[in-house]
Amino acid sequence: MKDKFFSYIQELQDTITAKLAEVDGKAAFQEDTWERPEGGGGRTRVIENGNVFEKGGVNISGVHGALPKSMQAYFGVEDADFFACGLSLVLHPTNPMVPTVHANWRYFEMYDKKGNIVDQWFGGGQDLTPYYLFEEDAKHFHTVCKNACDTHHPDFYTNYKKRCDDYFWNTHRNEGRGIGGLFFDYCRATAELKLTDWYNFVTAVGDSFLDGYVPIVEKRKDLTYTKNQRDWQEIRRGRYVEFNLVHDKGTLFGLKTNGRIESILMSLPPHVQWRYDHQPESGSEEERLLAVLKHPKDWI
């Protein structure tokens, strides 16, 4: 399974970066491969200052070795070995009418001292962070998520949409980071669902990513915008930074377990603003977005 899924994310990285570079039309992805001293490594691909994408990364990694002390405590196990691989992407478009998107699909195995697999699971998801709300875009993104779920289990979309809203909640601001999508974790083999079923589900979600995001980019990338709208985007990007650095388990985990910092923090937006106590005008589009972030909606 680990070889099968690692091959899958390698191919998916190629597919996604090729398509996004084509959509951008100007900037190319720059590739850095890196090695982890304790075992494994990754392939980071970053795009900057494109026609469409101001900054973004589509990264894969596959790491293995002794489970670090901090992860032992986290998983409640003692000495163990592990393998983890995944694809993580974040795209920050220049135009505030185009939403930021994040996605991650990952697989984890844990071994006893004899090398037997003692635990294995999939996790992942994708979510959208608009700066201006186009309801048809929100519906489109969620419909693609739902379709990817529905052929695998009738409850998946409802459950994982809810978990996404819960996970990407900026507690200290009492608002969502964005308008959600899917979030799932610890997807283990059960009587009902074999590990292969989970593989089929997670890869179906990964395969759907471009269908969910690219049509939105194509529809919004040439819309005009004002300096004030760009300022609003940069202020909202501040909330993205706050979530990623204060609350996001994946980011904090990477920072505290000697991960490759530049690959982890490629998720941070290129230009960001913080203003004291900024409030959108009453009745504005900015206020309309905030209302939805504070009260997550069902989009379908």
Next chain:
Amino acid sequence: MKDKFFSYIQELQDTITAKLAEVDGKAAFQEDTWERPEGGGGRTRVIENGNVFEKGGVNISGVHGALPKSMQAYFGVEDADFFACGLSLVLHPTNPMVPTVHANWRYFEMYDKKGNIVDQWFGGGQDLTPYYLFEEDAKHFHTVCKNACDTHHPDFYTNYKKRCDDYFWNTHRNEGRGIGGLFFDYCRATAELKLTDWYNFVTAVGDSFLDGYVPIVEKRKDLTYTKNQRDWQEIRRGRYVEFNLVHDKGTLFGLKTNGRIESILMSLPPHVQWRYDHQPESGSEEERLLAVLKHPKDWI
């Protein structure tokens, strides 16, 4: 002691904001007073878009009541009441030749159920974050810190300079947030030092703040700078955000104990950049700054 120190920080806030507004010459501090539902409140004063200060805050607060659950665990006590007051300030100048400064002086009391004081201590410090290194400015700032310490105890400067370098260490970047200053905490009465001695020390440090910072601002505020130097400042401000949101105990404490978010996050810089894997040019001033941040120096 609590009334005496709270009066002190109220007066100090007036003194500091009056002087900084005079130095700025354009922007005034805007004041917000706020109440904490559980007891106490604060007076936040923010300056934005001045001649010198792009964004900054000089805030005081005095809060009291039942010790929140999260703080009980932190201090290893059960049911208790508390009082805490302090002044916190952060100033982000527009000109990259002028350093960012942070300071905080605080006092804490804990009570048993009968209202008896069971613990009480002072804490605080001040530290400088330059974007370009002027050695004479670093020496000046540290000399003012040392002079404020030396009349109180011959070991204070050495000890608290070291603790400042240790505390403001951006672990995941393996570099300091800035060039340090002083950091002290849990300053309790002992056989050698009474609580009044600590009060005299902490207020001497507070009184020295303007002497440490203003001469540097006056000397650097009218220097010319390039777009590249401003970009470097905004990139370095990103590291400031990373420290405050990932590592700073005060910030995280406030965010997780229902503090007033806008007063806590006034510390975040106004315009910030993140670029993938940015490295300064070999032999540049930017590289010279990094070398000092990675290996804290003795400035005196």
